[in-house]
């Protein structure tokens with residue numbers, strides 16, 4: 001470990017030396033020792049079009065020559081206006097207001113504050129949120145609070161505000177109970193809202209795929225049911241699309257795949273194609289209107305030094321353009337996963353295989369306890385690196401989440417390597 005660096009999610013005492021990356025191009029990372037590693041997880045799910053894409057690099061460079069940053073309170077600029085104008089037509093209908101920040105956690109914090117204050121501003125204060133078992137929304141205090149309690153947040157437990165957890169109806173290919181699980185989950189939510197709806201400012205969910213919680217997937221009709229409950233009981237629906245946004249589910253957004261619109265949506269990871277830390281919280285006019293007032297206390301008093309950073313906006317605009325060009329690629333990846341998985345699903349080490357757009361995941365059957373600390377993930381990670389693949393299982397959940405530039409040959413190589421790794425597990 002470098003004597004001046006503290007790595008994220010890392011126990012420095014027991015962790016192996018981090019691998020030093022010299023450069024990255026497309027799907028390939030080049031390590032200091034010249035080894036090539038294929039980035040099968042888009043570097044923590046941010047990279048969408050491949051590394052060092054020249055069009056995004058050029059857009060950032062051109063913007064930096066003109067204006068690298070400027071205060072966004074009392075000032076505005078073209079990059080922010082253009083990005084907002086170009087983003088909105090791709091968003092679910094009704095989401096027309098864009099609030100900028102700089103990472104996924106802050107985009108969720110903003111969503112929570114918007115929802116909470118919305119009800120205060122309407123003089124109908126509501127005190128809590130409903131969230132899903134297994135959810136992950138970030139590492140700041142508010143986002144830890146609405147996330148599932150886990151080893152990530154255990155030490156801070158007493159500092160986290162109370163919320164109500166409900167079951168996430170996780171499902172997989174061949175799950176005969178899927179419809180029932182979803183119906184039961186909706187019934188439980190409804191019975192809570194029936195008697196307690198005035199407690200709830202909103203319901204927050206990672207739509208279709210819970211990322212850090214283990215790539216757990218639910219069906220679009222569950223989200224439709226949830227939307228209907230939120231309408232019926234007048235509770236705000238917040239979609240944390242930090243991971244699912246920008247093509248990950250095979251559609252522009254998970255909301256599109258479910259054919260519904262939330263009231264508030266959080267976007268980050270893929271927003272700049274993986275180039276710069278950037279984020280947006282988008283909401284409907286209904287929410288915006290509750291803050292639009294002569295009363296200064298109705299203001300959303302939230303902002304960050306780098307809000308609407310012009311370089312971030314320029315990268316995001318360039319990435320939107322590539323999204324349009326790459327739409328056939330990210331839309332086609334689900335079918336490729338399905339082809340490869342016809343074999344893989346029969347492997348004795350593979351359980352609960354699931355696919356959503358560009359994401360494939362399964363539980364590795366292991367004799368030891370499943371979960372984030374399960375050591376089979378570590379073994380797989382090491383063996384993958386030896387084969388030139390970056391995989392980073394979440395405990396015993398192995399998943400693929402590649403950049404959209406991956407070729408059919410490369411994807412076939414990855415599946416071949418995964419099969420061999422599973423075959424060789426002790």
Ligand SMILES: *Cc1c(COP(=O)(O)O)cnc(C)c1O
Nearest residue numbers: 103104105136137138211242243
């Ligand atoms: C990664 C993630 C976050 C947090 O984003 P950061 O940029 O890491 O703060 C929030 N929500 C979801 C669904 C995520 O996957």
